[in-house]
Amino acid sequence: MASHKRKKITLLLGLILLGLIASCLAEYILHYSPYEQHLSLALQGPSFQHWLGTDVYGRDLLARTLAGAKLTIITALAVALLSALIGSCIGLFCGYRQGKAVTCLLRLADIFLSFPTMVFAIAVAGILGGGTFNAAAAITAVTWPKYTRLVRNLVSPLRREYYIEAAQMSGFTTGQILFQQILPEVIGPVFITAALDLGTIITEIAGLSFLGLGAAPPAAEWGSMMSSSRLYMQTAPWTVFVPGAAIVITVALFQLLADSLRDFFDTKLVR
Amino acid sequence: MKLKQLLALPVALLLVFSLNGCGTVTAPAATGKVFHYGTMAYGPAMQNASTDPHDTYCGWSTVRYGVGETLFKFDDQMGLRPWLARSYEQVDDYTIKIKLRDDVVFSNGKKMTGEAVKACLEDLLARNDRAPHDLKIDAMTADGQTLTIRSHEKMPDFINYLADPYSAIIDVDAGIHDRIAIGTGPYKAVRVDDQGLHLVKNENYWGPVKPKLDEVLVYSIPDGNTLTLAMQSGELDAVQGLPYASLPAFEKNGAYRILSSPTSRVYQAAMNYDTPALQDQRVRQAICLAIDKDNFVSVLLRGNGLVAAGPFPDTFPFGQGVQGPAYDLERAKELLREAGYTHTDRDGYVTKDGQPLTLRWLTYTSRQELPLLAEYAQASLKKAGIKVDVNATDNYKDFLKRGAYDIYAQAIVTAPTGDPGYYFMSKIYSGQPYNNGHYSSPVSDALIDRLNNTFDRQERFRLAREIGQQIVNDDAVFYASFLKMSVVMKKNVTGFAPHPCDYYEITPELDIH
Numbered sequence: 001m002a003s004h005k006r007k008k009i010t011l012l013l014g015l016i017l018l019g020l021i022a023s024c025l026a027e028y029i030l031h032y033s034p035y036e037q038h039l040s041l042a043l044q045g046p047s048f049q050h051w052l053g054t055d056v057y058g059r060d061l062l063a064r065t066l067a068g069a070k071l072t073i074i075t076a077l078a079v080a081l082l083s084a085l086i087g088s089c090i091g092l093f094c095g096y097r098q099g100k101a102v103t104c105l106l107r108l109a110d111i112f113l114s115f116p117t118m119v120f121a122i123a124v125a126g127i128l129g130g131g132t133f134n135a136a137a138a139i140t141a142v143t144w145p146k147y148t149r150l151v152r153n154l155v156s157p158l159r160r161e162y163y164i165e166a167a168q169m170s171g172f173t174t175g176q177i178l179f180q181q182i183l184p185e186v187i188g189p190v191f192i193t194a195a196l197d198l199g200t201i202i203t204e205i206a207g208l209s210f211l212g213l214g215a216a217p218p219a220a221e222w223g224s225m226m227s228s229s230r231l232y233m234q235t236a237p238w239t240v241f242v243p244g245a246a247i248v249i250t251v252a253l254f255q256l257l258a259d260s261l262r263d264f265f266d267t268k269l270v271r
Numbered sequence: 272m273k274l275k276q277l278l279a280l281p282v283a284l285l286l287v288f289s290l291n292g293c294g295t296v297t298a299p300a301a302t303g304k305v306f307h308y309g310t311m312a313y314g315p316a317m318q319n320a321s322t323d324p325h326d327t328y329c330g331w332s333t334v335r336y337g338v339g340e341t342l343f344k345f346d347d348q349m350g351l352r353p354w355l356a357r358s359y360e361q362v363d364d365y366t367i368k369i370k371l372r373d374d375v376v377f378s379n380g381k382k383m384t385g386e387a388v389k390a391c392l393e394d395l396l397a398r399n400d401r402a403p404h405d406l407k408i409d410a411m412t413a414d415g416q417t418l419t420i421r422s423h424e425k426m427p428d429f430i431n432y433l434a435d436p437y438s439a440i441i442d443v444d445a446g447i448h449d450r451i452a453i454g455t456g457p458y459k460a461v462r463v464d465d466q467g468l469h470l471v472k473n474e475n476y477w478g479p480v481k482p483k484l485d486e487v488l489v490y491s492i493p494d495g496n497t498l499t500l501a502m503q504s505g506e507l508d509a510v511q512g513l514p515y516a517s518l519p520a521f522e523k524n525g526a527y528r529i530l531s532s533p534t535s536r537v538y539q540a541a542m543n544y545d546t547p548a549l550q551d552q553r554v555r556q557a558i559c560l561a562i563d564k565d566n567f568v569s570v571l572l573r574g575n576g577l578v579a580a581g582p583f584p585d586t587f588p589f590g591q592g593v594q595g596p597a598y599d600l601e602r603a604k605e606l607l608r609e610a611g612y613t614h615t616d617r618d619g620y621v622t623k624d625g626q627p628l629t630l631r632w633l634t635y636t637s638r639q640e641l642p643l644l645a646e647y648a649q650a651s652l653k654k655a656g657i658k659v660d661v662n663a664t665d666n667y668k669d670f671l672k673r674g675a676y677d678i679y680a681q682a683i684v685t686a687p688t689g690d691p692g693y694y695f696m697s698k699i700y701s702g703q704p705y706n707n708g709h710y711s712s713p714v715s716d717a718l719i720d721r722l723n724n725t726f727d728r729q730e731r732f733r734l735a736r737e738i739g740q741q742i743v744n745d746d747a748v749f750y751a752s753f754l755k756m757s758v759v760m761k762k763n764v765t766g767f768a769p770h771p772c773d774y775y776e777i778t779p780e781l782d783i784h
Binding site: 035037129130212216231233234 | 495496499514515516517519520566570571636639642643645646647649650651660661662663664
């Protein structure tokens with residue numbers, strides 16, 4: 001059973017890595033630049049030369065979609081890791097310590113948690129201005145509190161465990177206790193939560209770009225590609241369908257991977 | 272992940288699209304002959320969501336939707352014709368005497384007199400931000416159906432401004448209630464809000480042709496796809512502002528008619544003279560040479576535009592003969608080399624003194640052509656070695672205020688008054704607040720001063736052509752194309768056509784069979 005799950009995880013990871021490698025090598029394999037315009041080739045349907053067709057500027061959609069994979073996946077990974085890192089550090093501190101500072105940090109996390117993610121991200125990206133970096137910052141700003149809550153809830157009961165008290169009496173510093181004794185106990189759930197979040201983050205990045213608050217032109221970002229092509233939905237539906245399908249497939253892959261990882265770690269716990 | 276979760280993603284996406292395309296057109300109960308009209312050109316973003324002509328750009332809605340009329344109007348060749356006025360006489364360089372029609376009544380039944388027109392123009396001067404600057408009125412006297420207006424400057428194009436929608440004549444004594452003004456048009460508003468207007472027939476209409484429809488419902492639909500789907504579903508009788516990409520779907524369908532008209536709405540990019548790199552004319556010229564306007568119009572606008580040489584289209588007498596730069600990428604590269612810009616690395620961009628030539632292209636998205644132009648210019652200028660950072664934002668006014676742009680691309684009607692004076696005074700003359708490029712040329716300024724003191728129409732047109740050519744020669748503004756406005760209507764709609772000035776849409780002739 002465990003080997004089946006391991007195979008599934010390997011397969012999914014392989015597919016994601018394959019996508020990323022294809023994305024990095026797209027320009028060399030396809031001989032089409034995702035950014036160079038060829039207006040004479042505008043809005044051509046899928047063909048032998050352009051497998052997924054071209055957009056209004058005559059750019060090859062396969063090249064752009066693959067280029068978009070790099071941008072979207074790396075940004076999503078960065079947002080997930082950063083949110084997990086910030087949220088977990090605050091969560092560790094809040095779970096281990098007590099006092100006014102902890103209460104303040106938890107209330108701050110509650111305030112951020114109370115915002116609908118997308119609305120808050122739109123507001124932050126709106127204030128900071130467009131761009132991939134600002135969109136990523138906006139999503140990070142609303143994602144970290146989840147990790148704070150999660151880690152804090154996991155750490156609180158551990159505080160009274162004998163091995164923690166033993167570590168305290170042995171003269172371990174707070175940092176050593178948090179990062180050497182407690183962190184290994186909570187890293188698994190954080191890791192799985194981050195993996196589960198990846199799909200959501202990808203849709204949020206695409207959503208912000210769709211609204212013009214994410215990647216700026218001519219960046220090959222899937223949401224931005226859908227947004228700029230939506231006027232051609234009737235006359236050139238592939239221009240919307242291709243980046244849309246890329247979002248659906250990527251989100252599905254990450255969700256499946258996260259589910260498999262969760263199942264895998266659950267099995268290990270039971271065993 | 273369960274199958275249900277997997278299916279949820281595409282279903283959610285489909286929902287987003289389907290919600291995007293429905294729910295906007297919700298008609299109130301209407302009786303008799305009702306015309307349903309969808310437009311992208313109405314709403315708070317356009318500053319015209321009211322029928323009060325004295326409020327910002329709301330006059331456009333007053334006149335467009337048949338609520339109000341002006342003293343003079345434009346014919347199909349943009350010539351001036353009397354409308355609520357019968358005639359006018361230029362008494363001297365500063366004074367105009369206007370004879371008003373004596374058969375005009377407001378929709379509330381009150382007669383339009385000289386006093387009523389005077390009160391209306393006074394209200395316009397008091398409340399509108401552009402009118403006092405445009406009209407320069409010193410004094411007005413009303414005597415029966417005669418109105419005498421004296422300006423404090425020579426105003427050769429004064430009558431033209433009286434055809435601007437902000438000059439729509441309304442009954443100011445009746446006041447403005449819930450954005451509803453009492454005008455003299457064939458229809459009167461009964462509901463006006465951000466989403467649209469509900470108009471009913473003006474039973475007191477004075478004109479020779481009486482309104483044929485009982486009600487008109489104007490819907491603000493700012494999304495091109497929604498507008499297309501609403502028209503295709505049969506919810507609307509006519510639409511204005513369809514995306515170019517949607518037009519082929521209607522061209523192939525015999526149930527619809529498409530009518531187009533060239534307009535003086537130009538897509539232009541003003542070079543910011545405060546940007547050190549752009550103070551070098553060779554750089555400005557390189558920019559103008561490196562963008563292929565023919566390709567922009569034929570491919571990206573799908574032929575729904577006219578290539579622009581200067582500020583006015585060839586179809587206008589003051590736009591003829593201006594010679595614009597022809598696309599020449601090699602010459603553009605050469606000019607950049609002459610200006611000291613060289614390729615130093617492999618990224619394809621030129622540098623000077625170690626600094627890359629990077630320009631911030633500011634524009635907005637409410638005109639679908641502007642983001643297209645921005646991205647096209649970005650790719651075109653890259654070929655010449657110029658890096659362009661596009662900032663397409665509807666928050667563009669903040670960036671303008673802060674001066675955070677090197678090139679500002681916008682869509683503007685250059686001859687809203689059927690005369691060239693307005694454009695030159697607002698966009699080109701030194702120090703004017705809307706001169707976004709901060710262009711300042713003693714030659715242009717002197718020519719504009721002469722234009723402002725010239726009453727002879729032919730001489731005005733000649734001067735306008737000269738000024739237009741001077742702007743192009745200075746490479747101060749890149750003129751990309753003019754809008755060809757199209758309206759799509761069901762086959763049974765008559766009396767509905769686009770007008771070059773973009774002011775007259777709902778007219779007494781409009782009918783459904």
